Amino acid sequence: MVSARNPPRYVCVIGAGPSGLVAARELRKEGHTVVVVEQNHDVGGQWLYEPKVEGEDPLGKGKALNVHSSMYESLRLTSPREIMGFTDFPFLIKKGRDTRRFPGHKELLLYLKDFCEWFGLREMIRFNTRVEYVGMLDYGEFGKDLRWVVETRAKDSDKVVSEVFDAVVVATGHYSQPRLPSIKGMSAWRRKQMHSHLYRVPEPFRDQVVVVVGNSLSGQDISMELVNVAKEIHLSSKSLHVSEGLSKVISKHDNLHLHPIIECLHEDGRVEFVDGSWVIADTIIYCTGYSYSFPFLDTKGAVAVDDDRVGPLYEHTFPPNLAPSLSFIGIPRKIIGFPFFESQAKWIAQLLSGKRTLPSKDEMMKSIQEFYKAREAASIPKHNTHDIAEFEYCDKYADFVGFPHLEEWRKELCISALVNSDVNLETYRDCYDDEDLLQVAKKSPHFTQLEPEAFCSL
Ligand SMILES: Cc1cc2nc3c(=O)[nH]c(=O)nc-3n(C[C@H](O)[C@H](O)[C@H](O)COP(=O)(O)OP(=O)(O)OC[C@H]3O[C@@H](n4cnc5c(N)ncnc54)[C@H](O)[C@@H]3O)c2cc1C
Numbered sequence: 001m002v003s004a005r006n007p008p009r010y011v012c013v014i015g016a017g018p019s020g021l022v023a024a025r026e027l028r029k030e031g032h033t034v035v036v037v038e039q040n041h042d043v044g045g046q047w048l049y050e051p052k053v054e055g056e057d058p059l060g061k062g063k064a065l066n067v068h069s070s071m072y073e074s075l076r077l078t079s080p081r082e083i084m085g086f087t088d089f090p091f092l093i094k095k096g097r098d099t100r101r102f103p104g105h106k107e108l109l110l111y112l113k114d115f116c117e118w119f120g121l122r123e124m125i126r127f128n129t130r131v132e133y134v135g136m137l138d139y140g141e142f143g144k145d146l147r148w149v150v151e152t153r154a155k156d157s158d159k160v161v162s163e164v165f166d167a168v169v170v171a172t173g174h175y176s177q178p179r180l181p182s183i184k185g186m187s188a189w190r191r192k193q194m195h196s197h198l199y200r201v202p203e204p205f206r207d208q209v210v211v212v213v214g215n216s217l218s219g220q221d222i223s224m225e226l227v228n229v230a231k232e233i234h235l236s237s238k239s240l241h242v243s244e245g246l247s248k249v250i251s252k253h254d255n256l257h258l259h260p261i262i263e264c265l266h267e268d269g270r271v272e273f274v275d276g277s278w279v280i281a282d283t284i285i286y287c288t289g290y291s292y293s294f295p296f297l298d299t300k301g302a303v304a305v306d307d308d309r310v311g312p313l314y315e316h317t318f319p320p321n322l323a324p325s326l327s328f329i330g331i332p333r334k335i336i337g338f339p340f341f342e343s344q345a346k347w348i349a350q351l352l353s354g355k356r357t358l359p360s361k362d363e364m365m366k367s368i369q370e371f372y373k374a375r376e377a378a379s380i381p382k383h384n385t386h387d388i389a390e391f392e393y394c395d396k397y398a399d400f401v402g403f404p405h406l407e408e409w410r411k412e413l414c415i416s417a418l419v420n421s422d423v424n425l426e427t428y429r430d431c432y433d434d435e436d437l438l439q440v441a442k443k444s445p446h447f448t449q450l451e452p453e454a455f456c457s458l
Pocket residue numbers: 014015016017018019020037038039040043044045046047068070071072075076077078079084129130131132171172173174175218296329330336337338
């Protein structure tokens with residue numbers, strides 16, 4: 001729906017990761033005045049690798065996290081670079097850089113830095129500044145003309161600065177706050193326990209017996225890296241029916257063993273599994289995922305995190321009572337991230353300018369309830385509320401704002417990488433069989449839209 005335009009809004013975007021950067025660009029394009037507040041010294045979010053993790057609680061239980069990035073040194077993309085880029089800024093191969101299809105994390109950081117240069121985004125960003133509080137001005141007047149108080153603190157300063165904005169876009173990511181299992185004996189176990197959030201390199205685990213809990217992406221990657229240095233790796237998994245790729249890895253390495261989940265931890269160092277088997281371990285690394293957390297946000301209960309469901313949020317983006325002046329980018333998981341963030345950013349920007357309008361609060365709440373019911377009917381646990389895992393949703397979302405649908409080649413390249421990783425876990429980033437698809441992608445407007453000379457001059 002298109003309506004009359006509002007005056008430009010003064011908007012605070014929290015976070016200068018991929019979501020925050022594309023939000024800033026879209027908001028400015030729509031005529032708004034934008035301030036991006038970023039706690040770190042540079043852009044990139046998760047992709048700004050942080051090697052120094054000393055001082056952080058190993059299980060991430062401290063009051064406030066100091067380390068945002070959960071990337072380890074050897075991390076390479078799990079998806080091919082061709083599908084990663086924002087729609088108008090392809091993730092091209094650049095001479096002298098990491099030219100692999102599944103490059104290391106640094107290459108994606110460089111891509112994001114290029115994105116910033118190309119669109120002149122840096123001038124909007126206040127670095128080394130953390131948002132400590134976001135709350136409503138004149139609370140009590142829900143809805144119309146809602147404004148927001150944002151309190152920030154610069155690094156190494158005690159001074160809190162307070163400012164009022166017309167709108168706040170939360171783009172703080174959700175792969176930093178460790179999600180931990182609850183295991184009998186965990187608090188009494190005296191050896192090293194840590195979350196993968198703080199895993200960086202394998203060397204500290206040389207000759208150790210390590211239990212890795214969780215066999216999704218990080219658990220698999222870290223186990224495969226540890227086989228070359230640790231004495232034994234015991235991978236504890238919810239199910240012993242693992243992918244063909246992981247089975248191959250386990251049968252190839254004598255020091256990598258698969259176990260069911262942990263029953264309890266004993267004070268003498270034993271880690272006992274539910275099948276009665278046990279090992280004496282030096283370290284347990286929990287690769288058990290992350291929780292949504294917005295410690296700065298005070299919405300008087302209008303948005304809450306309950307068992308990793310952030311809600312109520314209309315289309316994972318807008319709290320019906322506070323929209324569009326409060327919005328979230330990047331909440332959905334298991335999607336092709338960057339183009340989706342871009343469509344969210346466009347929708348937010350156009351709602352704030354009045355180019356589009358949302359349904360009524362009641363209609364949004366109804367839609368959310370229907371979504372929850374459908375998830376329950378499909379036996380999807382609450383903590384997986386934001387796991388999308390379907391391209392159709394991205395296309396449906398795009399239609400809200402007239403954003404292009406995902407290109408067929410993007411979908412197919414994504415699937416082909418997933419299938420390959422399932423079967424060839426150790427090699428899928430270097431050996432693939434999708435040359436035909438790749439050629440289609442390379443000839444598509446997405447890759448031919450930029451003048452190569454102009455881009456190379458960045
Ligand atoms: C180990 C790992 C591997 C991954 N691999 C892939 C992959 O291969 N492909 C893929 O598409 N995605 C991958 N991801 C997901 C990745 O998180 C997203 O690609 C992307 O970084 C999400 O962008 P974002 O901007 O939403 O959040 P983030 O990148 O997390 O950025 C959030 C920003 O907000 C800032 N911030 C947070 N709180 C505050 C505050 N209070 N005040 C000020 N600033 C704040 C942070 O410093 C950060 O800069 C991976 C994630 C992890 C952890």
